[in-house]
Amino acid sequence: MHDAVAALVRDGDTVAIEGFTHLISFAAGHEIIRQRKRDLTLARLTPDLIYDQMIAAGVARKLIFSWLGNPGVGGLGAIRRRIESATSGGAGQPPRLEIEEYSHFGMVGRYTAGAANLPFYPLRSYFETDMPKANPLIREIESPYGDGKVYAVPPLKPDVSIVHAQRADANGNTQIWGLLGCQKEAAFAAERVIVVVEELVDEAVIRADPNRTVIPGLIVDAVVVEPYGAHPSYVQGAYDRDNRFYLDWDAITKDEDALQSWLNDWVYDLDGRATYLEKLGPERIASLKPGSAPSGSVDYGRYA
Amino acid sequence: MHDAVAALVRDGDTVAIEGFTHLISFAAGHEIIRQRKRDLTLARLTPDLIYDQMIAAGVARKLIFSWLGNPGVGGLGAIRRRIESATSGGAGQPPRLEIEEYSHFGMVGRYTAGAANLPFYPLRSYFETDMPKANPLIREIESPYGDGKVYAVPPLKPDVSIVHAQRADANGNTQIWGLLGCQKEAAFAAERVIVVVEELVDEAVIRADPNRTVIPGLIVDAVVVEPYGAHPSYVQGAYDRDNRFYLDWDAITKDEDALQSWLNDWVYDLDGRATYLEKLGPERIASLKPGSAPSGSVDYGRYA
């Protein structure tokens, strides 16, 4: 992970760590913090705890998003403090975080346009709302068939997209099951792609079920094997969301000092995921293991 | 099949039997011929043998397509005779078939716009070609970001889409593996959907692998169980394409009389797929069986 982030994430980059509640690469986010990257533009539908941590650590200049919160729990204090008038932009206060805001579908449309090399993506959102006023990049577009207007969002092409997955082969051919979010679109839209996996598998495992492949090695620049690299988020079939951590975060994020000391204890003072997991402890990890629910196998047939 | 076609396919409908070389519902096409439906608009990327047969049988008024041929073999005689000047539109000749022509991506974009309730779909095709002249529904559209124009195609919303698949449950939740073509888009775009399957399975089989579901029962109006219903095309894992038939068709389609007598022998004189398979014979069918190539199973995990 150290080498992949060092080689592929550069100061000033637009970085997308995607994954909708599922498969969020906290391991990559923490490594970016440790390497003290700066002036990043962070893109993500739901900034979640990982961007709250990264922004608290000062890696970001700007945030592109559609829903800001700790899902099912509460708020993201570090990000809110960088946006709200009482705590940012004033004398002796940190500068206000630059934000660019869409709806979920708007963000998905942006990645889709980026991946498909389209100059815009059309969608039936934003009508009669204040969102186009808040973000002038959300624009009207007339149908060429004389049946009215819809809205358009511009392509988003991250410099780096980082995706956590269940498995990939050495060439980066990556398979995901469970929630798919918009990782595929974010990966195809990106200049560089880092895939982080629970397990490196033989090419034959991937080729046995080609419909399960979400990201082809063709667009992948680095494959990092990092078991439990998505903790405290989850990996379908491998481990559950560590909800206790999401609940604990609510108190930590409200207190800047508590947050900074958390960053010291859990990011700066550790050299990577292995030591993070040691610190977390085997019992905590074991408690997240789900029961088994096999998909069953289908037959592609041998045609020789 | 008889009841589904009788209830859901109506004279004058726009009908899409999709499936790109894979999973082509010949069984549904033959039933439409038997029921002597008329004035249909037939939509399909690759009209293939099935539309050649249906158009020879006189069910269609119009064809919407992107590639007209017998893939890997030759031409489609019945359709060509209804388009070419020497054999159509003249005195004593059948009327010229109305055609509306796109590229593959244009057709996919049309179904996608139909499925997503968009007034158009934008794409980087058609630049500097004669296709927009031949089809005025292919129109230019300016990017609202001042970076030039792309082309647009209008939504296609078939009255009926017919999809053949490996399996579905009784509610119509349908799973497909192998080539996916644009069946999902064609189904979501349609007013009515008929799913034809090799095998009806228990809901639990579908729910064991939800990422494999391509069409939800929510949009399905009828599920027809018709093993070998895609012959002479193929079903991944179940049977191979009957290439001998595709080769034989080249001679049949060149001769209107031969084609009409083929329709009598293989469609009108039969009451359905069962008798078609009897006529085809068990050896022919057995010869199409592939070896086994299992996908392997993944674990979704039990989270209780």
Next chain:
Amino acid sequence: MSDAAFSKSEMMIVAAARELAGQRVCFVGVGLPNIAVNLAKLTVTPHLELVYESGVFGARPARLPLSIGDPTIVTGATSVVSMYELFSFYLQGGLIDVGFLGAAQIDRFGNINTTVIGDYETPVTRLPGSGGACEIAINAREVFVIMRQSKRSFVETIDFRTSAGNLGGAEASERIRREQGWLGRGPSVVVTDLGIWHFDANGEMRLDSLHPGATLDDVRNATGWEVSVAPALAQTPAPTADELRLIREELDPGGAYTG
């Protein structure tokens, strides 16, 4: 708490669940809507199909989902798809009968703010934002709102319009929705901790039912505009023992949302 007694949140959830009777496909939000929808499925509308914006159709959660992305809604679901497909084909494609929204601020016309309190550029309070709400409000056939009401949440003028309701009133709303081809008819019910509101011919919220224990004064003190009350104001039937048992034993045993 004995079965006889019940919390305001429990009443709100029960009332919202009952409003779902007869609906077929529901777009589920996290938190209160999630519990209300699951209660409805166990009581008034067992065939209700749940769609989660995370990409899940036909979920069979084995436990109350902690979020709309909980792995328990994936395992055993009918279909799990990308968000592109969920928003394009299910929501914008017109398959959703009811979208369930929460709100930080709502006005009398059902327009919703979940973005900021104060000025957008320099907000007093930064809220989560739209997520999928602004497109649910446009594309779901109708919208249910569930929220606790107060003078701070039921306001004369919302600070930011995140999701469209009846805009400036029924006439304008119907014209604009028709002209622009929206699939959604707009908000149809707002269930709060005090009562049940529907929308009158002008597209304004009208109190149709008071929850047991709540008074008209309570409602007036928790509403930032002149309250319109139905001529035949009903009293919401109290939660049944069965409804309370389902909430307390199956849907929210920890009392996270209903305590």
Next chain:
Amino acid sequence: MSDAAFSKSEMMIVAAARELAGQRVCFVGVGLPNIAVNLAKLTVTPHLELVYESGVFGARPARLPLSIGDPTIVTGATSVVSMYELFSFYLQGGLIDVGFLGAAQIDRFGNINTTVIGDYETPVTRLPGSGGACEIAINAREVFVIMRQSKRSFVETIDFRTSAGNLGGAEASERIRREQGWLGRGPSVVVTDLGIWHFDANGEMRLDSLHPGATLDDVRNATGWEVSVAPALAQTPAPTADELRLIREELDPGGAYTG
């Protein structure tokens, strides 16, 4: 046929395969291109990745595919996706280095007709149409054409422009492609049964190599415009015994395309 001798089709396929040396990702069409690409993978460019418009990336066919949708290209492939995804993210997204096209008519600038002979509305001959060709010509980084040449196929003016080549010439082509943001640079080679053509500074086809057995007169008699010949006209090296063996024993044992 002895190993020493070879057919014009075999020479054409071998020449096309050799042109693929050094390429990485190729968009495969059915028929001759399919054999040429598979031969290249077995000889000059083993790491060539094959993309089929049917939705297959990283195919490992266990037999020569009968069509671009043959089940043998699916089983054992790296990835199989919808056509939406293939055309949006792989082709239009700019991942294709070489697109391989056939043609019924081609002009000196490499503009291609696969739609009709005669008038579009009342054609003398109705051809297959674009399929994916018109978007391959725009979005693939470069385009290879493989076709048999004659006065009927190599024409002064094509009856219908299905796929864009160098338009009216290199200058116009480069300007339009730049202004409209095309990813494709256009056609780079045309391999026929008589020789190998590349494009000169004006974007016109220039004969750079004659196949063994073919003469300049043969070429002129099979070209509908004044043939431009490279100053140093080469002779295409004959197929090697190994190349012929691969075609005859592995790729096209039935001689369907090369007989």
